[in-house]
Amino acid sequence: MMKxxxxxxxxTIKQNRCAMKVGTDGVLLGAWAKGGRRILDIGTGTGLIALIMAQRFPKAIVESIDIEENACEQAEENFLNSPFSDRLQVFHTPLQKFQPELQYDAIVCNPPYFVNSLKTPDTKRAIARHTDALSxxxxxxxxxxxxxxxxxLSxxxxxxxxxxxxxxxxxxxxxxxxxxxxxxxRDKREKRLLLAFSKRNTETEELHVSLLEEHNIKSEWYKKLTDDFYL
Known part of the structure; x- marks a missing residue:
C-alpha cells in the first residue's frame, strides 16, 4: 500500500488527497530540468517537481498549476510546510486558461501519457494520467x-x-x-525519456543511462542526479 x-x-510530501503519488519520474524530471528565475510546473499534483526545482534554484519563483482541486490543495499544503514557501505558488486552472503577467525561463511537466486507452474508474487518477484534459x-x-x-520546456x-x-x-x-x-x-529496455525543448534550433544532446547497476546499486548518474533529495 502506498504511504x-x-x-x-x-x-516532506503529503499525498493522501492526490491521485498521482510520488514516483521516480517526477524526481528525475525535477532533478534534471533546466531552471531559471521564473519556473512553471504544469500539472503539479503533490507539488513534488515544483519543490525540487525550488530547492535546486534558490533565487527562483516557482509557480504551478493543476486542474484538480484536491491536488492544488495538497500542493499548497506541501509548499507551506517547506523551507521554500515564500517562493512557491499554485493556481487551480487548466493550462489553456492560464494567463500569467510574465513569461517563464523554464517550464516542467510530467504530462498525462495514456492516449486513447481504457480509463481507470478513479476520476482524479484518470484526469492525471490521460491526455484528454491536456493533449x-x-x-x-x-x-x-x-x-x-x-x-x-522539460x-x-x-x-x-x-x-x-x-x-x-x-x-x-x-x-x-x-x-x-x-x-x-542495464539489461532492460529503455522505458522513459527525459526531453528538453527550446524555440531555437540547436544540436540535440543525447545520452543513454540506467538507474541501477548490478545488485540494485544506484548508478553514478542516478546517484549524482538525486543525491540532494533522497534520504
Missing amino acids: DEFTFKQF FNNLFHHSKRLLKPEGE IIIPVENLEDILAESYFSGFFTKKKIWVKTT
Missing part, C-alpha cells in the same frame, strides 16, 4: 506562449510516446535540445 507521506532531505498539442502550444524566447515520457511528442513539438515550433534515454537496469 501517505514521503520524506526528502529538505521537504500534447495543448502542452506545446501553450508552453510556446508562456516561455521566454530563450526558455526551455518533460518526461514513456518511450512509446516519442513519435507523437516529436511531431507535436515540431508543429508548435519547438526543437529538441536534450534527449536522455532511461532504463531501470
